[in-house]
Amino acid sequence: MQGAAIIILVVEDDQLIRDMVADALSDGGFEAEVAVSGEDAVILLQGDQIKYRALITDINLFGTLDGWQVGHRARELNPDIPVIYMTGAAADQWSAHGVPNSILLNKPFAPAQIVTAVSQLLNTGAPPA
Incomplete structure (x- = not known):
């Protein structure tokens, strides 16, 4: 039996992106x-x-x-929860509105990037340099 799963909350209203992120995390x-x-989240x-966990x-x-x-x-x-933002248009607002020690991924991004970002924050508590 494996240990407890690391559960990541994904908040996305676009089903294709939501499914891609969920599949990448599962992989x-x-x-x-x-x-x-946001209200549901x-x-x-x-x-x-x-x-x-994130x-x-x-x-x-x-x-x-x-x-x-x-x-x-x-x-x-x-x-302490790691936060990763995804956006296609709001990247310029990250420094003003994002929480400290968060990561921002610009859409479109490769599925592997989301896994790398989550792993980095979970392992170090800080975004990659």
Whole structure:
């Protein structure tokens, strides 16, 4: 029997990207749990703060909460949770809105990049230099 799965919360409203990220994480040995809106993500995070080992969130989401807000809420609940942002257009806002020690991936990115980013943050707690 294997040890407990490392569960990563993926917040993405685009099904193709959500599936690609979840598949990449699965191939990398992680378990993905998905939310399609910031509100859903916050509900999941509030329900069990220690269940999720990392957060991967798109910036522009359906609903009233964007990915920046989800990242900040996740850190309020768990100050050590690694946060990875995905965006196609909001990269220039990362320094102003992103949480410290987070990673930003510009879309499109290769599936392996998401696994590398998660592994880096889980192993060191800091983004790659």
